[in-house]
Amino acid sequence: MKLVGCNLFLLFFFNVCSPSGKNLDSLLTFVDGDGSPRIVVASPTMGEKNLPRNVSISVLFSVPMNINSCVQSFSIAPNTLGFFDLSDLTLKFTPSSLLAFGSYTYTITKNCESKEGTDLKDVFSANFSVGEAVNAGSNPQITGVFVSAGTVADCNAGIANRVNVLSSDYINVCMGSPTTNEIEVVFDRAMDPSSVISAIQISPNISANFVWPSANHLRIVPDRPLNGNIRYSVTVSAAAADTLGSRLLSPVFKSFLVGSENLVPTATSITIANGTLADCLSGIGTITNILVTSVTNGCLGNPTVNPIVIDFDRPMNRSITESAISISPSLTGTFLWSMADARVTFTPDAKLVYGTRYTLTVNKNAISANEINVSQNISYSFIAGGAIGDAPVVQSIGVVSQGCSNTFPGTGSVTGGNWLMPQCFWDNSLPMLGPTSYYFRSGDDGNGDFNIPDACADVNTDNFKLIFSKYMDTNTTLNAVRLRRMSPPSTIVQLSSWVWRDCQATFPFGCRVLELAFAEQEASCNDSLFGNALTSGDFNLMRSDNAPAGFPFYMITVDTSAKDTMGASLQSNFNFTMEAK
The missing domain is CATH 2.60.40.3710 (Immunoglobulin-like)
Incomplete structure (x- = not known):
């Protein structure tokens, strides 16, 4: 189509002449076969370059439009403030200030409607560039964000690799390499330092010095090491601009985990x-x-x-x-x-x-x-036990079937346990627990026949072991030991045999470990003949495997009549209660 006396290109400026003195809006009406309005001409056109910084955007529609809907459908990226000149057929956007050098894209969506309410036929979008030819149509880019990452040893030695967190998620970043870990940001061109520094945010926040070794290379030098096992994020907003004013096309966000805790003290x-x-x-x-x-x-x-x-x-x-x-x-x-x-x-x-x-x-x-x-x-x-104090004490207690030591000192269990433990019930570095925490198995099985000696043989699951802190006088100490049943029915218990261990062969002699076998009159081997000639006496306590029902408690005591070889009495009465299972 051609207008008399007018060049079609001049339509972009919306002040051209019109035939017969008629208004341009009344002359230009283009409707597609489906009745949808369209954009006839727009400026700048797609791909235009090297435009001035005061360029405006102009659009001519094919039919009269609801121009307010078209204003709402208009957008420009990067976001730019400006004002509109409008008519039924035209829309003109003029930026409020000179544009920065770089690439821009403007768009009008299909929500732009004709006066009859028909949507624009197609979404319209065009890209143009402002600036010198060398920069026209492009924005600055970040080519790398570098930190040191590697093993603890490499971090401490300062030989950890410098890695680009833009390319991968690194989880072994150093706290320091060796003392601090610089964060380097590298751009593809010379940048405006003030806009870059104000556009950078690091979270969690760090205090740091900003150093520019070159126009496109920023070193962020922290004042102290990074925190271990913390994920840091680095954000560079689109406000970062090059020396010509062109900004990043979009923000850059990357994170990394400080996983090599090389500076955590141990x-x-x-x-x-x-x-x-x-x-x-x-x-x-x-x-x-x-x-x-x-x-x-x-x-x-x-x-x-x-x-x-x-x-x-x-x-x-x-x-x-x-x-x-x-x-x-x-x-x-x-x-x-x-x-x-x-x-x-x-x-x-x-x-x-x-x-x-x-x-x-x-x-x-x-x-x-x-x-x-x-x-x-x-x-x-x-x-503490290398230099023994003046008064002897019971240092540990257990039963012979356990792995309780045959020499001083014995080691107890924090939680207690049974007659099969690899250590003693208790030692005097531990708190003494309740009687249900320590349990032994009585040697009598309830089926003994005193006419069969082997049936009444000694069983070491109820033979007790006492370990003393000093070499003890064997006579006074043995006489100071008692065992009695605490829960009914009461029984008669007597000492059957004993063995001293961990003895010194020189003056003043004495021993530190005492093993004790007790007999109980009510045990099956004894019947009515407690200590009879056929069995030589029972060396076991009465059956305790819940037949008859009930798990009795026994207490072993050592009173202060027990003395060491130097005549020092036991520091205090020793009482230890256990459950027979």
Whole structure:
């Protein structure tokens, strides 16, 4: 179609001449066969480049339109503020300020309607570029976001790989490589530094220094290491612009996990002195790491006190770390730091208490010199027993069928258990539980015949073992031991035989382990002849496997008439109650 006296191209400006003096709106009416309106001409056209920064967008419709619906259907990306000049056939958008250099796309959707309410035939969209030819039609891009990632060893050595988190999700990023982990952002062209820095957000937030080694390369240098086991996200908004004002086409968002917790402080050793009484008193106790070795004979003093030394793998904050260290039962003492604040020595004010289990805890408030907390609470314990105190005590108790030691010291179970355990029932570093926590099996099966000696043979599941802390006088100690049934019906129990173990062959002699076999008159082998000649006496307690019904309780006691070889009496009466199963 051709208009008289007018060039069709001039229609874009909506102020061209019209034949016979008629208004342009009344002359230009183009309707498709289906009655749908369409866009006849639009400027800028698709793919135009090197346009001025004051360019406007103009559209001519084929029929009179509900122009308000067309305004609402119009959009431009990146989002740009501006104003409209409108008529029934035309829409013109003029930006409020000069456009930045870069690529733009404007769109009019089918919600743009004619005055009769018919939708625009097709969605219309066109792209154009503002700026020099070298940049026309393109926006700056981020080519890489780089961090260090690798093993703990590589991170600490500063040889971890620099990886691009744009290309993959990395879960082994270093806390520091070796001290801090720089985040580098690389662009495909020279950038405007202020717009880039204001467009970058890192979460969780970090304080950092921004360094530009070159116009397209930004180094973000954190003030402190990244936090371990935390996922960080890096966002660069579309406000980041190059030196010509062209902005990123869309925001960039990437994240990574700091999975190589290479700077989390850890305790590498907790050492104390342990050994024999003579070694401890001579100051030559063996220094042992309780992180890897169970200590049940820690020196009470080596020779006067027993310092506890904690080594960390890096320098620590003194005051905060000291407040994070606790010892139970509580000890007063002093802290001394050495090895460039990687070692702390706690020296108690007094000797440790024999037979006491001490538990040392370093809680997660402990912090390194570069302000990184330990990852979790750590607790380790030891038993003080290398330098034995003045008064003897029962150090542990069990039955012979268990794996209870034949020499001092014995080791008990925290939770108790039965006659088949690999250790004793209890030792004096542990709390004493209720009688239902310890149970033994009586040797009598209820079917014994005193005429058949083998039927009444001794069974070691009811032979008790006492371990003392010192070498004991065998006579006074044996006479101080009693066993009695606590639950009805009452019975008559007597000592049948005994064996002393862990004895010293030189003055003042004495032994530390006593095994005891008891007989119960009501046991089946005894019948009415308690200790008869045919059986040489029963060496077992009465049947306890619930036939007859009921699981009785027994108490073994050692009173203070028991003495060690130096004449010291047992520290206090010892009572231990068990259930016969």
